[in-house]
Amino acid sequence: MSNAIESRLAELGITLPVAAAPAANYVPFVVSGNMVFVSGQVSQDANGLVKGKLGDDMEIEAGAAAAKLCAIGLLAQAKAACGGDLSKLKRVVKLNGFVNSTGDFTDQPKVVNGASDFLVEVLGDAGRHARSAVSAAALPFGVAVEIEAIFEIA
Template identity: 55%
Template sequence: MTGIVDARLKELGIEVPQPAKAVANYVGYVTSGKNVFISGQITIKDGEVLYKGKLGDTMSVEEGQEAARLCGINIIAQLSAATDGNLDRVKRIVKLGGFVNSTPDFVDQPKVINGVSDLMVEVFGDKGVHARAAVSAPSLPLGIAVEVDCIAEID
């Protein structure tokens, strides 16, 4: 039987990939009690790094939002692994931390991170409403535009 969240993902046309493997000395997520701490997810799809660039220079806010959304899909993949494939176990997206590779004068980090925030609400409904940070970074791994980490509560 398909769960409510899986049905919603299908309705939205979102395919959740296998979770990305760690590329250094860390793991994709850690579960502690009822909380899942998801490592920063980047803009990788089908093994290819997408959305390289710097907001305020080579990338538009809209492209940044698409990048943030892709990070969110990768967060959902980690959540799926943490819940043994049952995303209905997600009780709440507690907090997102958004990092935007941007020029010093770029001030639309919140608009960029709305790409992942909007996704979480689309997928999880009221359970997807969260606290968050949206900050600038002078550079990010592999030259990507956006990285997002997450804390979620599961049952």
């Protein structure tokens, strides 16, 4: 399956980054049995952090793109947790999405869809998952989105 996942990522023009190191006193993931719990991945790309507040200085489409970046980071961490072998990844179990948004912004699910849609695009049915999409008054470093995940592995 690793070849299938890696091939699909290549088809989409996506190269997984090196899994990000933690920014504080925590580990990037914990493997417990056949589950991998990945710490929150913030919206960032090769140019740095993607910052913004939905409902203020960022539109839904840009927020969804930021959420997709979080999902790319989640896959990078899952790959690291699997010893570099994505064939061990069985499915995405759950995402918890946090959207930096104003008090009156109510489209958090549309923002987090950027991550959900990407994971299904890459993994097919194995990418379908349970999910929460909630507002946050602020996120670390002013990022637009932070998402944590639970994966099942072989």
